[in-house]
Amino acid sequence: MRLTWTAFTELLRCTLLGHLRNRLALALAVAFIPLWIAVARLCTSDAVVRIRLDAISASVSVPASRVAQVASALGAVTMVAGFVTFTETFQSRQMDRRLLLAGYPRLPMLLAKLAAVALTAALLALYTTILLWISLPVHHAVPLGLALAGAGLAYGGIGLLLGSLVRGELEGFFLIIMLSLVDTGLQNPVFNTLMDVAGVSAFPLYGVNQLALSSALTPHIPWSHGLLSLTWSAASGALALLVLHTHRPSRSPVSRRTGVRAG
Amino acid sequence: MQAVTTRRHLPRLRISGVCKAYGGKQVLRDVDLDVPAGTLVGVVGENGAGKSTLLRIAVGHLEPDRGTVTRTGAVGYCPQRAVLNDAFTVGQHLRLFQMAYRLPTQERAAELMELMALTGCRRQRVGELSGGTRQKLNLLIALMHDPQLLVLDEPYQGFDWDTHQRFWTLAACLRDQGCSIIVVSHLLHDQHHFDAIAHLRQGRLHFEETDR
Incomplete structure (x- = not known):
């Protein structure tokens, strides 16, 4: 039990320190999110638009720039969370296999990876909520923060999955950027006013986008929609863990019996 | 045979x-x-x-x-291409493999570090090491549990x-x-x-x- 806990905390600590040493990821997290919110604030009209929010089953009238800022913040969080998690998973997968072959306990390794995704998403959400709170009159900061964390978790899970699956780094970046662009574009009610595109609710950001917009711009808090993104996080996270598990090194029956470890 | x-x-x-x-x-x-x-x-x-x-x-x-x-x-394996994590330090690699091999101390690893002239690198990130030094660590990981x-x-x-x-x-x-x-x-x-x-x-x- 002690080894399991130490193996979990040590790998989590190393992974988080590795994130901190990833200068590009840090620069993206620190600069890209406020920049993207500022671009949305400056480049979108203050004209009032009427948007449909499924989560509260009503239409609301709000300045377009406020909607754009919340949508941009969600997009930025998804991209940074996806990028950071994908890079870490992709770059460490050979070493992870070597550690497993050497006898590193599997469950703590998998849990440390999930915990790193969750912590990264939580930190990004906290930072982005503060930025939005400074930039906007936010009705409910806590559910907004949870919605942003949900977005980070969903794309963190996708980053984890792609990092374990794709062959090239460029493929992974391309898939994360494209999925995030399509998803944020479809969920942005300024572009997609009626939200009546078939299948829009099946995308990872649908639930958190509804929760974020409602919490930030209306007095309502549709908690249940936030849970939808957890389905995405859970599904992508579980698939990623399954891939990590099935890519385990092989052991012959004899080596299993004698507890062989190779480094 | x-x-x-x-x-x-x-x-x-x-x-x-x-x-x-x-x-x-x-x-x-x-x-x-x-x-x-x-x-x-x-x-x-x-x-x-x-x-x-x-x-x-x-x-x-x-x-x-x-x-x-x-x-x-016990088996020690040193792959042809150094399989390490560039974001981790040398010390973090030793700690993780110490746990993988269930070693109570890093005594043998310290001896090998001395032998391979790696002692000054413990706090360095692997991504900053030269190719030869990375290969030394790659080999050290295969040897540190006396397989x-x-x-x-x-x-x-x-x-x-x-x-x-x-x-x-x-x-x-x-x-x-x-x-x-x-x-x-x-x-x-x-x-x-x-x-x-x-x-x-x-x-x-x-x-x-x-x-x-």
Whole structure:
């Protein structure tokens, strides 16, 4: 039990320190999110638009720039969370296999990876909520923060999955950027006013986008929609863990019996 | 079954009838290899002959299409390309592998660091190390738990001459202590270090005795 806990905390600590040493990821997290919110604030009209929010089953009238800022913040969080998690998973997968072959306990390794995704998403959400709170009159900061964390978790899970699956780094970046662009574009009610595109609710950001917009711009808090993104996080996270598990090194029956470890 | 000169007891590594193909290309055909305790075996062959594939199968990194691999005792594997995490420090690598091998201390790792002139690098990030220093760490990870079977895939790539010589002294010392060692080598001038040489040609192993 002690080894399991130490193996979990040590790998989590190393992974988080590795994130901190990833200068590009840090620069993206620190600069890209406020920049993207500022671009949305400056480049979108203050004209009032009427948007449909499924989560509260009503239409609301709000300045377009406020909607754009919340949508941009969600997009930025998804991209940074996806990028950071994908890079870490992709770059460490050979070493992870070597550690497993050497006898590193599997469950703590998998849990440390999930915990790193969750912590990264939580930190990004906290930072982005503060930025939005400074930039906007936010009705409910806590559910907004949870919605942003949900977005980070969903794309963190996708980053984890792609990092374990794709062959090239460029493929992974391309898939994360494209999925995030399509998803944020479809969920942005300024572009997609009626939200009546078939299948829009099946995308990872649908639930958190509804929760974020409602919490930030209306007095309502549709908690249940936030849970939808957890389905995405859970599904992508579980698939990623399954891939990590099935890519385990092989052991012959004899080596299993004698507890062989190779480094 | 073809076997390398037996010195003591049962082999630590026994590869029997192993076949492996990539796509339509048969890389290994019915390969047999025994590596007994206290033996240093060299595996040689042209580029793409399947040497690394054979070693990856030997340690359980890769499944053979057919055949069996039997290993006894702890195994140390040094892959051809340094498999490390660039974002972690040298010290973090040692700590993680200490846990993987269930070692109570890093005493042996410290000795090896001294031997390989790595002592000043503990706090350095692996991504900042030179190719030769990364390879030293790659090898150290394979040795730090005093394995009974060592599987080394060109372990001295990028080593300076002194470190290269120290590696062979260490290998001979471990062999004399009863360790079974299998090394992939391209260098003709290294071949006098081996007790036996297994030449991989067209997917089959051909054994050559040495003067040792």
